Amino acid sequence: MDSLKARALLTEHRHYRYRGCAPVPASVADFPGQALGDPQLHIDAWGTVDRPDDDPEPQKKRIARERTAIAVCEACPVLAACRVYANSETPDGHLAEPDGIWGGQRSLDRHRALIKRRQADTTRPPAAVLAEARTDQKQALLAALARETDEELVAYRAGMDVRTANWHRSLLCGLLGLDKDTASREELLGAARRFGVLxxxxxxxxxxxxPIAAAPNGDGSRQRRIAPGMPQQIVISGFQHMPRGRRPSPIPAEALAAARRSPCGPRLRLVVARPEQLPLPLPVAASIVLESAA
Ligand code: SF4
Incomplete structure (x- = not known):
């Protein structure tokens, strides 16, 4: 689970204020920082306060402190939510709470469990590879790809040109262990989410x-492999994208109805947004949308 969502579930829990490691209100506390779950304990017993390197805590004292804190956790009303939050992973692949005791578990045990989970997931790319998928540009590209399905809008939202955006999409497929020739957009985004990149x-x-190709190529062959036999939208690079939403169709209603009744349906849709900017003469009138049945 996303660490921010897990944290919200914990802090918005109706019993959160009664958690064992909460400080007793100053007006009734015997000493500042007295833990609610055990009147003898200070909230620092959960070990979230840094100690200076030249003053390490004696081992016996640490073990006794951890045992007492864990005993309080075991009676805590938000134990389950606390454990889920502390063991959730941040977008850069770290534990949400790397230090101290959370949810009745020591930091060392929680890190060991994280390593085990990762080893059990044989499809998970190594941490160094995932770090490459977390660069600012690739994060921007993934966020844009989650929001848009058109390659030009993806590039626009990611703040790069279409070619660079498609190049990053191809790279991301490789980094996340997908075949860029057959991966769909949803598969790429799903892998990014599963591995904590999105x-x-x-x-x-x-x-x-x-399904839409994760990384389209110029002639549409990648899209054909992903959705064989389905209509393709050919996008001409450098053209402004057509406005979204319903538009009046320039094709007579009877012709449209006949095309829809056709057993094979439309096979190709060509969208021309600004023909006057075409480098070559275009054999169709301006602002025409063609639909043809192959
Ligand atoms: S489970 Fe332990 S660490 Fe978590 S809120 Fe309760 S007392 Fe605090």
Whole structure:
């Protein structure tokens, strides 16, 4: 679970204020920082306060302190939510709470459990590879890809040109262990989310009726491999994208109805946004949308 969401679930728990490691209100506390779960304990017993390197805590004292704190955790009303939060992972792959006792578990035990989880997941790329997928540009690209399904809008939102955006999409497929020739957009975003590269709070906009290529190439062959036999939208680079939403169709209603009744349906849709900017003469009138059945 996303660490921010897990933290919200913990702090918004209706019993959060009664947690064992909460400080007793100053007006009734016997000493500042007295822990609610045990009147003899200070809240520092959970070990979240840094100690100077030249003054390490004696081992016996540490073990006794940890045992007492864990005993309080075991009776804590928010134990489960606390454990989920502390063991959740941040977008850069670290434990949400790397230090101290949380949810009745020591930091060392929680790190060991994290390593075990990662070893059990054989499909998970190594940490160094995932770090490459977390560069600012790739994060921007993933956030844009989650929001948009059109390659030009993805590039626009990510703040780069279409070619660079598609190059990053191809690289991300490789980094996350996907085949860039057959991976769909949803598979790429799903892998990014599974490996903690894309935060869970980022909403993924659905593709629509047909899966979209994770990294399209110029002639559309990659899209054909992903969604064989389905209509393709050919996007001409350098053109402004058509406005979204419903537009009046320039094709007569009867012709449209006939095309929809056709057993194979439309096979190709060509969208021309600004024909006057085409480098070559275009054999169609301006602002025309063609739909043809192959
Ligand atoms: S489970 Fe332990 S660390 Fe977590 S809130 Fe309760 S007392 Fe504090």
């Amino acid at each position: 935060p869970e709070r980022v909403r993924i906009r659905p593709d629509g009726r047909w």
